[in-house]
Amino acid sequence: MKARRRPGPPRVCVIRQGFYPLDPRVGREVLAMEGAGYEVDVICLRRPDEERTERIGSVCVHRVSIASRGSGRARYLFEYAGFMLASAFLAARLHLKRRFDLVQVNSMPDTLVFAAIVPKLLGARVLLDLHECMPEFYAVKYGVGMRHPAVRLVGWLEQAAIRFADAAITCTDQMREAFESRGAAVSRIGVVMNSANEDVFDPDGQSASSSADGEFRLICHGSIEQRYGIDTIVRAVARLRDRIPGLRLAIYGEGSALDEVRALISSLQVEDRVYVSGGFVPMRELLRAMVEADAGVVAVRRDIFRDLTHCNKMFDFITMRKPAIVSRTRSVEAYFDDSCFEMFTSGDDADLARAIDELYRNPDLRVRLVREALRANEPYRWPHQRALYLGIVDRLAVTRTGDPAAATRAAGA
Incomplete structure (x- = not known):
């Protein structure tokens, strides 16, 4: 569906099966967008002592409770599927109200990116932030080789997730090379490193x-x-x-x-x-x-x-x-x-x-x-990595908004 330009700052929804603001990478990215004038919603997991909906600064946080059931692989599958369904529903509902310009999904799992299906069909762009290499993660975790059928399935899902997104970023050159070795296009994945936020670590x-x-x-x-x-x-x-x-x-x-x-x-x-x-x-x-x-x-x-x-x-x-x-x-x-x-x-x-x-x-x-x-x-300091990150975000979001600041950053990235 073709995106419709609208005035005002870009609106972004970030989805992460983790805790916000505890997750350091997500925390840096959200603060970067907030500081650049973006309107940001975050969908994440909920700890027992946290509010379901909370405003932190100008960021609106929506938390989802997922009960743990079973053990081992069955537990992972239940939790991944439960959060993906819940976040997909919530992202769709929020998009109908907010009309996001961009949905950013932070792995794991890679398949969480499909929670952005409704906003994508309605014109939003999708950015996938690949925190981990899931095939290598599961091969190590379960003590099997990279040619094991289950690991190969995880690799196929990884590539499907990258193709579904409009762009992807990851944390190191070595991770990007691993994704590309399995078929990802060289031009689709940027590297934004896990630098420390110097406003916090001072x-x-x-x-x-x-x-x-x-x-x-x-x-x-x-x-x-x-x-x-x-x-x-x-x-x-x-x-x-x-x-x-x-x-x-x-x-x-x-x-x-x-x-x-x-x-x-x-x-x-x-x-x-x-x-x-x-x-x-x-x-x-x-x-x-x-x-x-x-x-x-x-x-x-x-x-x-x-x-x-x-x-x-x-x-x-x-x-x-x-x-x-x-x-x-x-x-x-x-x-x-x-x-x-x-x-x-x-x-x-x-x-x-x-x-x-x-x-x-x-x-x-x-x-x-x-x-x-x-x-x-x-x-690798965060001021430099933040500029790289915002350049990627702006290139994706600026096509749907008339925000001149975002357009300037995208042009200079």
Whole structure:
């Protein structure tokens, strides 16, 4: 259906099977659109303590409750299908009232993009933000090869989702190459990296208490899942109990591996050295903890999935000017070399212990790592990535609106 131009700022609906504003990538994108004058609605999951409809700034958030049923693959299928149907209905209803110019759908799952079917048929453009590579994700999660029939089906659905959208974006060049290797057109997918929002992660805007004599503080934050290697960090801390008596680790976040991490801490008898928040904390508290830390740790497990992606926390540490200890993956080493991070072999707690000890005993190294990481990260900073993102959004939305600011950004992108 041909789009009808209308005056005023573009109207966008963002759909994400996650929590807003907790999801960092969605949060950055929505704030970017809000700051550019867009009218934004967000459809997302609802936590028990959240309102079904809430206005955050000028953004209207619509939350959907999906009950968990069954376990394993059946549970994923139920939750994916339930949210897709609920969000498709809600997006259609909102579109009839608001007439969106653009619907942005953030995976996973890739098939969630079909929740935009009614707005698309009525003239809205569709942007698919591919947070993950689902075939690699499922191959790793279920321990099967990339040629497994179920993984090949997921790959076919991925490509169908990309073709359905008017354009797509993803997080790294390695992810884009994976999508293109399965048939996606080179011109259809842009890269907008997972940079930290510098308006939030501002080291100069935080106060911190001084460390106790001899203390060396490490921090890790975000989702507590097996793939993020939190157990490797705990084991490394246990290895160093005698060599660095003042070593302390703070873990902030929540996830399915939380109970396993707590049990490991108990079994290794490092309760006095490792703090676990047990849930997500207010941003002010997390930022204060990051300022007080001596170094951050990113310990993702290396596999065919994580060789394509980046962790948000890596960019958070760079922006907060903290030296980072990072596990080696192909995607990390494609953007940053050994001068930027103290690298270690993924899953190797002995090598991680070596890296921690190296930073502890070498303050000059910590200063150099921060300086070099900031230098290498300059083109990936959010002000630059935000401009790329808004250029893509504007090119899609400007055809339906007479907004001159959006037209100017689209022309200059």
